[in-house]
Amino acid sequence: MAMPKSDKPLRVGVVKFASCDGCQLGFLDLGPALLDIGLRFSIVEFGEASSRRAPDGPFDVLFVEGSISTDDQLRHLRHLRDRASLLVTIGACATSGGIQALRAWAGNDRGIAGFIAAVYATPEYVDTLATATPVADHVQVDAELRGCPIDTGQLVELLTATAIGRRPQLPSDAVCVECKRAGTVCVMVSRGEPCLGPIISSGCGALCPGMARGCYGCFGPRESANGGSLADWYRGSLGLSDERVAARFAGFTAWAPELREVIDAAGGPPGMRRAASTAASADADVDGGVA
Amino acid sequence: MTTRAWLPRQGLDRLIALLQEDGRRVIGPTVRDSAIVYGEIASGADLPNGIHDEQAPGRYRISSSSGDDPAAKAFDYASSPSSWKSWTFPPTVPMARATREGDRLTYDDVRHDAPRLAFLGVRACDLAALAIHDEVLAGGPYIDEDYADRRGKAFIVAVECGVPSSTCFCVSMGTGPEVRSGFDIALTELPDGYVLRAGSEAGRKVADRLSLAEAGSLQTYAAAGVTVAARAVMAEQLGVTTEGLKDRLMAQLESDGWDEIAETCLACTSCTMVCPTCFCSDVKLTTDLLGTTSQSERRWASCFTLDFARVAHGNFRPRVRDRYRQWLTHKFSTWVDQFGTFGCVGCGRCITWCPVGIDVRKSLLRVAPLRPALQRSEKPVPVSANPGHYSLGTIAESWPETKNVYTLRLTDLPESVCNGLPGQFLMLDLPGFSAVPISISRYRDGEIFLTIRTEGASTYAITSLPPGSQVGLRGPVGQGWPIEEAFGRDVVIVAGGIGLPPLRPLIDRILANRGHFGSVRLFYGARTPADLVYTEELKGWAARDDIVVGVTVDRAKVGTWSGAVGVVTHLFDREPIDGSHTTAYVCGPEKMMSATSNSLAGRGILPERIFLSMERHMECGIGLCGHCQMGRYFVCKDGPVFSRRDLGESLDLEGM
Numbered sequence: 042m043a044m045p046k047s048d049k050p051l052r053v054g055v056v057k058f059a060s061c062d063g064c065q066l067g068f069l070d071l072g073p074a075l076l077d078i079g080l081r082f083s084i085v086e087f088g089e090a091s092s093r094r095a096p097d098g099p100f101d102v103l104f105v106e107g108s109i110s111t112d113d114q115l116r117h118l119r120h121l122r123d124r125a126s127l128l129v130t131i132g133a134c135a136t137s138g139g140i141q142a143l144r145a146w147a148g149n150d151r152g153i154a155g156f157i158a159a160v161y162a163t164p165e166y167v168d169t170l171a172t173a174t175p176v177a178d179h180v181q182v183d184a185e186l187r188g189c190p191i192d193t194g195q196l197v198e199l200l201t202a203t204a205i206g207r208r209p210q211l212p213s214d215a216v217c218v219e220c221k222r223a224g225t226v227c228v229m230v231s232r233g234e235p236c237l238g239p240i241i242s243s244g245c246g247a248l249c250p251g252m253a254r255g256c257y258g259c260f261g262p263r264e265s266a267n268g269g270s271l272a273d274w275y276r277g278s279l280g281l282s283d284e285r286v287a288a289r290f291a292g293f294t295a296w297a298p299e300l301r302e303v304i305d306a307a308g309g310p311p312g313m314r315r316a317a318s319t320a321a322s323a324d325a326d327v328d329g330g331v332a
Numbered sequence: 333m334t335t336r337a338w339l340p341r342q343g344l345d346r347l348i349a350l351l352q353e354d355g356r357r358v359i360g361p362t363v364r365d366s367a368i369v370y371g372e373i374a375s376g377a378d379l380p381n382g383i384h385d386e387q388a389p390g391r392y393r394i395s396s397s398s399g400d401d402p403a404a405k406a407f408d409y410a411s412s413p414s415s416w417k418s419w420t421f422p423p424t425v426p427m428a429r430a431t432r433e434g435d436r437l438t439y440d441d442v443r444h445d446a447p448r449l450a451f452l453g454v455r456a457c458d459l460a461a462l463a464i465h466d467e468v469l470a471g472g473p474y475i476d477e478d479y480a481d482r483r484g485k486a487f488i489v490a491v492e493c494g495v496p497s498s499t500c501f502c503v504s505m506g507t508g509p510e511v512r513s514g515f516d517i518a519l520t521e522l523p524d525g526y527v528l529r530a531g532s533e534a535g536r537k538v539a540d541r542l543s544l545a546e547a548g549s550l551q552t553y554a555a556a557g558v559t560v561a562a563r564a565v566m567a568e569q570l571g572v573t574t575e576g577l578k579d580r581l582m583a584q585l586e587s588d589g590w591d592e593i594a595e596t597c598l599a600c601t602s603c604t605m606v607c608p609t610c611f612c613s614d615v616k617l618t619t620d621l622l623g624t625t626s627q628s629e630r631r632w633a634s635c636f637t638l639d640f641a642r643v644a645h646g647n648f649r650p651r652v653r654d655r656y657r658q659w660l661t662h663k664f665s666t667w668v669d670q671f672g673t674f675g676c677v678g679c680g681r682c683i684t685w686c687p688v689g690i691d692v693r694k695s696l697l698r699v700a701p702l703r704p705a706l707q708r709s710e711k712p713v714p715v716s717a718n719p720g721h722y723s724l725g726t727i728a729e730s731w732p733e734t735k736n737v738y739t740l741r742l743t744d745l746p747e748s749v750c751n752g753l754p755g756q757f758l759m760l761d762l763p764g765f766s767a768v769p770i771s772i773s774r775y776r777d778g779e780i781f782l783t784i785r786t787e788g789a790s791t792y793a794i795t796s797l798p799p800g801s802q803v804g805l806r807g808p809v810g811q812g813w814p815i816e817e818a819f820g821r822d823v824v825i826v827a828g829g830i831g832l833p834p835l836r837p838l839i840d841r842i843l844a845n846r847g848h849f850g851s852v853r854l855f856y857g858a859r860t861p862a863d864l865v866y867t868e869e870l871k872g873w874a875a876r877d878d879i880v881v882g883v884t885v886d887r888a889k890v891g892t893w894s895g896a897v898g899v900v901t902h903l904f905d906r907e908p909i910d911g912s913h914t915t916a917y918v919c920g921p922e923k924m925m926s927a928t929s930n931s932l933a934g935r936g937i938l939p940e941r942i943f944l945s946m947e948r949h950m951e952c953g954i955g956l957c958g959h960c961q962m963g964r965y966f967v968c969k970d971g972p973v974f975s976r977r978d979l980g981e982s983l984d985l986e987g988m
Contacts, residue, residue, distance in 0.1 A: 077621035197621070205623035207765050207789030210616070214601060214637040217687070221605030222423035222632055226365040226413050229687050231392045239600035239687045253365065264638045265652050270596045274688040278390060 051101040051203065054086035056121060058107030058114045059141055059173055063190040064132035065089040065106055070193050081204040098124035102203060108134040108141060110173040122180040129199065130176045133189040133293040137261045141173040142296035146304075146313040174296070184209060189259035189293045192244050212243045213264045216256050219247035228255055235275050235289050240266035240299065257292040262299035272303045283307040336552050337544035339519065339526040344376045344406070347489070347517075350538055351450040356487060359419055360452030361412060368394060368409050370416065373452060379406035387411075387497035387680065390689025403523040407453055410497035411679055415608035416451055416458055420482045421465065427615070427628045428722075430763035435801040437763065439722045442627070446481040452489045454515065456508030457500075457679040459490060461608035463514050467671050468611050474954040474969075478630075487534060490515035494558040496565050499680030501693060504571035507677040509562040520555035527555035570693045574674065578665045581699065582963075585657065585985060589699035594653035596688055601634035603682035603692075604659065609675050610634070612958030615951050619764040626763035633958070635659050640959055643949050644787035648962075654987030658961065660695060666964035722761060722804035723749065727797055728779070733865040737830060738795040739773065739783045742803070750778050752808030754815065754837035755945060755973045758782070759953040761804035762797070765790040769950045769968070772808060773833035774840060783833035783865065809953045811973050813838045813943060818915035822850040824937075826900060826928050828920020829858045832865055834945050834972075835919050839873075846878050853880040853907055857900030857924075861885050861893045880907060900924065901931040911936020919945040926983050929976045939977035946972050946979075 055065055069090060071078065078084075082102075085095040103125035109115050122128060130136050138145075147153045153171045157164040176182055186195050195211060202209035212218070216238035220227065228234040228250050236255035238247070242263040249256050262268070268290065275281040275289065287307035290300045295310065304310060339347065351358050360373040361380050368380045382397045382404030392413070397404060431438045454462075466483065469476040490511040493502075502508030511518045516535030519526040527547045530536040547555070604610040614633035619626045633640060636655045641648040649655050667675030676692070683691045725742040732738050749758070752772055760782065761767040768790045774781035786792045794803060815838060823842060827835050842849055854873065858864045864883065874881040882903040884896035896903065900920075909932070916932050918925050925944045932942050948960035948967040955969030963982040965971060976983070 074621065081621055198618075201619050201621050201623070202789075204621055205619065205764050206793065213639055214634070215598070217600040217602045218605065218632075218634065218637070221414070221602065224369070224414060224418060224423075226367040226369065227392075227602070227685055227687065230390055230685055231366050231413070233391075236687070239598040239602070265599050267596075267598050267652070270598060270688055273596075274390070278689065 050081055050083040052099065053082045053084045053102050053104070054095070054098055054100040054121075054125070055084070055089065055104045056086065056096075056106070057089070058105070058118065058135070058176075059110040060107030060132060060134040060139065062089055062106070064135075064186075064188075065104075067131070067191045067193050067196050068104075071197065074197055078200060082200070100125040100127075102127045102129060104129050104131050105135050105176055106131050108138045108173040108175060109170070109179055110141060110144075111169050113168075115179060118176065118179055127183045127203070128176075128180065130182050130185045131191050131196075133187065133259050133261060134173075135176045136185045136187055137294035138173050138175050138296035139189070140293050140295075143291060143310055143313065145172045145296065146310050147171065184211070186211070187242055187260040188245055192246070195244055214243050215239050215263055216241050216243050216245065216247050216250065216260070219243045219245070220250050223247055223251065225250050228253055229279075233279055235279055235281060235285075237271070237289065237292075240268055240271055255289070257289070258300065259293040261294035262297050266299040268299050268303040269306070272307065284311050287311060335529060336547040336555075337528045337539060337542070338547040338551055339528045339542065339544055341525045342376075343525065343542065343544070346542060347538070348373060348375055348452070350541055351452075351487060351489075354448075354487075354538075356448045356450040358450045358452055361407065361409065363394070366394060367392065367413050369412055369414065370418065370451075370453075376406065379453075380409060381406050383409065384495070385409040385411075385497065387499050387684040388689075389499065389683050389691045390686055392684050405521050405523070407491045407519075407521050408495055410493065410495055410500055411455065411457070411681060411684075413681070413685060414606055415461065415679070415681065416454060417461070417465065417608050417611075419449055419451070420462065420486065421469070421476075421479050421611065422482075423632045424616075425478050425630045427630050430626045430628070430722075430761075430804065432624055432626075432763045435798070437724060437802045437804060439804060441721075443478055446478070446485050448485050448487075449482075450487040450489060452491075454488050454490045455493045455679075456490070456511045457493075457502040457505075457677045458608055459488070459511060459514040460502075460505075460507035460677040461679070462488075464609045464671070464673060464675065464677070465611060467673070468609075469956065471671075472955065474956065476956055487538075488515045488517070490518040490531075492518065492520040492555070492558050493562050494521070496562050496569075497680060497684070498569060499683040499691075500566055500678065501569065501571045501680060502678035503563055503566040504574060505674060505676055505678035506574070509559045509566070520558050522551060522554050522558075525551075527551055570691070572676075572678070572693050572696055577674075577696070578668045581661055581665045581696070584699050585661070585981075587699045589695070590653040590657050592698065593656055593690065593695055594651065596690055597652050597656050598688060599636045599652045599655055600687060601636045602685050602687060603690075604634040604636060605632060606681040606685045608679060608681070609663075609677065611956070612640070613951070614957070614959075615766070617764070617766065623764050635662070635958065635961070641949050643947060644791075648948065649987050651987055656695075657987070660692070660699070661963070662961065663692075664696065666961070669964040670966070722806055724802050725749065725780075725805050727799055727801050727803065729799055730795065730797075733783060734863055737783060737785045737865055739781055739833075740795070742780050742782065743778065745778065745780065745805075749780060749805060749808060750775060752780075753812035754841055755812030755834055756808035756810050757834075757953075757972065758805050758807040759809070759950070760784075760790075760794060761806070762790065762794050763804070765793050767804075767806070767951070767953075768794075769953060771834035771945075771972075773836050775837055781836075783830070783836075785830050806953055810968055811971055813917055813945075813973055815841060817941060817943070818842070818917075819848050820850070822910060822914040823852045824909060824914055824916040824932065825852075825854045826916065826918045826920070826932075827854070827856045828900060828924040828928075829863055830865065831918075831920030831924075831945070832856055835917060836866070838917060839879075843876075843879065850913065851880070852878065853882070855882045855884075855900050855903045857884045857886070857903075857920075859886045861888050861895075882907065899927070901928055904931060904935065909935045909937070911938075914941070916942045918942065922947070922983070929983070933976065940975045942976040943973050944976060944979065944983070946974060948972075 229236040234255040237258040238256035242260040291310035469479040515531040663675040726744040728743040729741040757771045773783040951957040955966040960967040
């Protein structure tokens with residue numbers, strides 16, 4: 042990441058595209074650290090928090106939540122990129138496409154039309170792309186904070202590093218590292234619980250395994266993620282069917298290439314591989330898949 | 333106290349209570365999260381009475397025998413998910429707090445005193461692991477003080493193993509199953525009690541206070557049978573043939589087996605985290621938003637992560653096969669060179685807790701065996717420098733050498749820093765940034781010079797400091813240029829780019845003692861004329877009649893350079909070298925050093941008289957954190973200067 046260095050407070054913006062706003066709440070969850078932020082940063086645009094707006098910046102640092110799911114969003118994103126020195130994506134939607142990226146498996150325009158018809162009473166007013174894609178597919182991204190939602194500790198680290206002009210220390214290792222440091226017993230080895238932890242980036246503090254549940258991958262794949270080997274273990278040693286393998290991988294970061302590959306090899310997300318002509322059945326299966 | 337005493341079953345509570353009366357927390361096996369883990373024990377009731385474990389590659393389950401069996405044993409399991417290192421070498425340990433006010437720096441030690449603990453239920457394999465950590469972390473000239481403190485205060489109650497799992501292979505590694513040494517008290521569990529023996533003065537004192545009767549001959553006989561049974565179980569299982577293993581393994585650095593294993597390996601680090609001997613660590617910094625204080629913490633790290641071997645311009649082990657090879661060859665080969673034992677005790681945890689069941693025994697079978705070892709360096713070890721212990725220096729002056737290389741002149745230094753050797757380096761620190769290894773580029777009258785290329789945030793920040801600013805220093809550390817190897821001989825010094833600064837103190841010293849050497853020649857190459865450092869000084873040297881200076885650049889714009897163009901080895905042809913009477917010192921990019929040393933060897937210089945200075949990722953600078961490993965060496969401690977012979981083929985292998 043480039044290093045803005047100045048004694049003037051940095052101009053920060055926080056914006057969103059297709060997303061639930063939960064990651065933006067990460068800023069508001071900072072508590073006392075928010076006061077220090079005020080000394081180093083000037084938050085000029087943050088629609089979730091303030092009605093005082095500067096939607097066109099310019100920004101020293103722009104935080105972007107959400108994935109790109111309409112043409113309008115794409116145009117707006119490109120406009121904002123031109124107005125920002127550093128662009129940081131926050132959360133699973135912005136970094137991997139989010140849960141809504143599953144729509145891509147509807148396969149074609151008729152498929153997405155089927156989804157829309159099932160949800161909206163007057164589908165003709167809805168203008169959407171057939172995909173929901175990560176920000177980095179469209180513009181240059183300088184840093185990303187993963188997770189659904191993001192981790193406030195990582196947010197503080199990124200802000201601190203930006204303020205003093207060094208590279209943020211963001212992990213590229215597996216959730217396993219956090220489990221082991223915390224003394225959490227491996228849920229996959231000790232209980233046969235399918236867990237994505239070995240191929241998923243750490244940063245969450247191993248929340249799910251700490252609650253005796255397998256990781257479902259909201260921080261997205263880490264470097265060298267070997268999804269194929271893990272899926273083979275699911276099938277061969279844990280006895281999962283292809284459908285259950287795909288369901289475990291098809292979560293909040295399903296569209297990340299390392300996970301997508303496994304999902305496709307296993308026949309697609311449950312329900313969707315059957316052409317998704319009836320959205321109702323797809324909904325039911327997807328729901329079961331990511332729980 | 334007799335050599336073998338009898339502790340009745342209910343007496344275990346008395347032993348636990350005695351240890352607690354001595355102010356110790358007792359850590360022992362207990363059931364949590366569907367596993368037998370080590371945790372604090374209030375009394376025998378907290379132990380896994382009647383609980384067994386079943387282990388296989390990638391699989392662990394516990395089961396319970398008959399509900400209220402009064403004879404149910406408390407230690408009827410093989411091993412736990414994590415090892416005792418969680419207590420002797422905890423996952424995170426606070427180290428230091430640094431504060432920066434204006435241009436003043438303060439370092440505060442924030443380590444805690446170690447708690448007084450008693451470990452109950454330590455197996456023979458884990459005793460061997462503790463002995464290995466004693467050697468690695470507290471056996472050399474530098475010690476991990478936190479470890480030594482924790483270890484020194486721990487009281488150890490060993491319990492003989494009678495029920496090894498399918499992943500156990502302590503018999504192969506020669507560490508068990510019998511408890512032999514390294515304990516205060518050892519117990520052998522029988523259905524109605526324990527045969528107890530003391531292994532230290534502290535253990536004898538505790539045993540005396542229990543006032544026990546001597547164990548009967550039947551009890552002693554039954555106790556001996558426990559490990560005999562364990563040994564028999566392991567004899568039927570897959571083991572490891574250790575004979576010649578160290579050399580067999582190093583002969584297979586390019587085996588296809590590494591690629592095969594990497595197809596399955598997730599590089600998740602689990603094997604290294606559960607391993608009782610893996611000791612690699614990171615320093616994690618937490619900086620406040622204002623950048624004035626910076627807190628450092630030592631954390632477990634792993635050679636399986638991408639960042640582990642990262643340096644400013646890349647990564648030495650990008651592929652998973654490189655990382656697995658690093659781990660396995662360290663455990664079973666280079667560890668022997670470094671510490672005199674294998675780095676594996678055969679506890680089997682890496683097999684059971686691998687999420688995809690990779691079996692280290694099978695990996696060793698797949699990737700089979702080659703070459704003799706070399707001794708640990710006998711060179712004198714320089715000034716002490718523990719992590720977290722910084723001294724200070726003040727920047728008197730700084731100036732640019734090229735567009736991205738700066739030289740700093742440091743004053744107000746401790747004497748130890750000024751008495752370093754040519755080729756040694758410092759860990760240079762500015763709170764809020766990672767410490768960076770920087771070679772000393774000149775020693776002069778209580779001052780040192782550091783020549784730094786700005787590659788990352790740390791070097792950028794340090795070179796931007798105004799005169800008068802303080803910086804934190806650890807060192808000088810590492811093995812410098814062995815100048816005595818050139819006494820009475822011709823000297824060839826070859827530098828590439830930013831490789832000249834580490835060589836300059838050597839040149840200074842040779843010129844100051846010129847009569848001790850034959851001819852002295854310096855060959856220096858850089859990418860472009862603008863990348864040459866010390867240009868004025870080079871002219872000064874070239875004007876002398878007791879040193880020959882050759883300078884070349886890879887490319888230059890027409891009209892900007894009247895000197896030689898081409899790689900540095902081309903300069904050798906102009907100055908015939910008598911290899912049999914020459915000692916060479918080389919520093920530059922790794923590929924340049926490889927080509928240069930091959931060219932010099934081709935002119936008859938023996939590999940043991942060609943010295944190179946290597947670069948690796950360094951966190952601690954004193955051989956404790958593990959990042960800088962290159963084959964059998966810790967580059968920081970055993971190097972950075974090595975002879976071409978000692979580096980062997982690892983210089984030319986990708987991914988080491």
